[in-house]
Amino acid sequence: MRLNPRWLGLAATTLLALSGFLAGKPLPHDAAWVTGVVVWFVALLLLARAWWSLRGVTAPRELLVTAAIWSAPLLVAPPMGALDVYAYACQGQLFDAGINLYEHGPSALPCTWLSEVPPLWRDTPTPYGPLWFALSGGVAWLAHGHLIVAVGLFRLLAILGLVLCVAAAHRLTDGNAVLAASPLVLIHVVSGVHNDILLAGFLLTAFAFATRGRSGATGAAVGLAAAVKITALVAAPFAVLLVFFRAGGPCRRAPFGFTAALLATYAVLAAATGHGLGFLRALGSTAELKQWLSIPTGVGMAAGYVLRAAGRPAAFDTAVAVARALGFVVLAVLLLILWWRAARTARRSPAEALDPVLTAAGLALLATAVLGPVFYAWYALAGIALLAGTHLTGRLRTGVHVAVVALPFLTLPDSLGLATKTKLPGALLDVALVVTLLARLVRRPARRSQTPELTD
Known part of the structure; x- marks a missing residue:
């Protein structure tokens, strides 16, 4: 049966x-x-x-x-898959106490729930944005020292973010509600309570506004997303394309309205919370982590292992740093290519620009996640959420579905990741992946040159 x-x-x-x-x-x-x-x-x-x-x-x-x-x-x-929600709760307490979260970790207060926070994050500043700090502070104040209440309130925020994603995706393209029940969402949103889903909800809402040519509302929504996590700005150039070409377009004033609304939204939140651009310093707080789920870091680790075997153990960190720098270069090129292709499509056919532009934005966020210095499964939430707002078809649809099933297997219920236990095999896997991709890029022009031209 x-x-x-x-x-x-x-x-x-x-x-x-x-x-x-x-x-x-x-x-x-x-x-x-x-x-x-x-x-x-x-x-x-x-x-x-x-x-x-x-x-x-x-x-x-x-x-x-x-x-x-x-x-x-x-x-x-x-909470399972990660224990970040305990760090969120402590960050809320620090915020309520007037402590700068871009300079201090939970142990500075010390937080009431410090023992629940993984040791790695107890002295680590956080790079989140001012809106998230305000929300965390509100949760900590309402919880009044009760951790179970704090966790419940953060879960409510995560579920609201998921509802926002589903509603915006439905408005965009009758989007893929099936992803709401996916293993990735259940583990890292409903259980793990990661704030990436709130970022995703604001971004999808921004694109929904963009399709109606509302440049100010689009910019404000992206500003709210950036005030949760600054990586949301990766999607901003793609949202600009839609407001430029779909506001009776091309509308030359739309990008200025978009930018002004984005900056104003972030500036108001930064001023209200007392947390401005300090995230620039805090962004490097996770740089000490070395795990192969980040492709550049994995390649650097593989080179470092070779250098260790050659009697140069001190060069391990240098190899990782160089690989990460190359990763940023590759990322910059990829983002430029994705934007350029989306811009060409939007210019040629403004009425049909939504799917290709939103797809490019989703891929850009995913590329930013896996080519950054550190990658965790929930970092993929925003990119996948944007892709879920499109008409997923073909290999992209299969790839997204495989990802939402496979990514939860990278973590354990107590937040320990398999990447910490598979460093050498994982690093070699990254090298194999990069070599395979390079080989395919080399073969593609060769195949094109060998294709016979049609003649009259």
């Missing part, structure tokens, strides 16, 4: 919740922790199977009801 995917998914998320209670803390030698990790991967496999069966469903109501049913067990379980 074939089990209904909806109930298979509910069984999977129930098991995921159980794994959170068993392995919510990193105790590698504890039997409960080991059992919890086993349950975690079994549950992820079941959830992947259930969600894959629903990919062809297009009825938004059915999909959203399924997402709500699957989310229920996770709402009463501890």
Whole structure:
């Protein structure tokens, strides 16, 4: 008898919740922790199977009801996949105490819940934006010292961000509501409570405004997204394309209205919170982390391992730094290519520009995530959310669906990532990936030159 995917998914998320209670803390030698990790991967496999069966469903109501049913067990379980929500709560306390979050970590107060924050983040400044600090401060104030209340309020914010994504995607292109029930969203939004989903919601709303030629509202929405995480600005040039070409276009005043609204929104929030451009200093707070999920970092690690074997261990950090610098160069070129292609399409056919421009913006955010110095699974949320606002087809649709299923497998319920335990194999995998991509780029012009030209 074939089990209904909806109930298979509910069984999977129930098991995921159980794994959170068993392995919510990193105790590698504890039997409960080991059992919890086993349950975690079994549950992820079941959830992947259930969600894959629903990919062809297009009825938004059915999909959203399924997402709500699957989310229920996770709402009463501890945060899983990452423990960043505890750091969010502590950042809120620091904000309420008037401490500059771009200069101090949770231990500066010290935070009431400092013991729950992973040691890595206790002394680390945060690069988030002023809107997120204000929201975190409001949560900490309302929680009044009760961590479970703080976690619940942050979950509410995450779910509101998800609702904003679904509503904006539906307005854009009757977008892919099936992603609301995807493993990536369930693990890293409903359970893990990452603020990336709020950023994604503001960006999708910005593109929805852009399709109607509302340059000021578009800029304000992007400003709100940037005030959560500054990486939202990667999508700004693509939003400008839509307001320029779709506001009865081309409308030469639209980019100025967009830019003014964006800057004004961010400036007001920065002034109100007392947190301006300090994020520029705090952006390097994660640079000490070296894990192969970032492709440039992985390639640098592989080179560093070779240098170590050659008797030059001190050169490891240098190899990683050089590879990361090259990664930024590659990223800049990719972003320029994506924008240029989107601009050409929008200029040729303004009425059909939405899908290609939004697709380019989503790919730009994904490229920024994987080519940055550090990558975590939830960094892909914003890019995938933008792609979900398009009419996904072909290989891109398959790639997105594979990503939302596969990315949760990179983390454990207690937030420890598999990347920390597979450094050498992962670094070699990155090298193999880069070599494969370069080989394909070299072969493509060769194939074109070998294609016989048609003659009359």
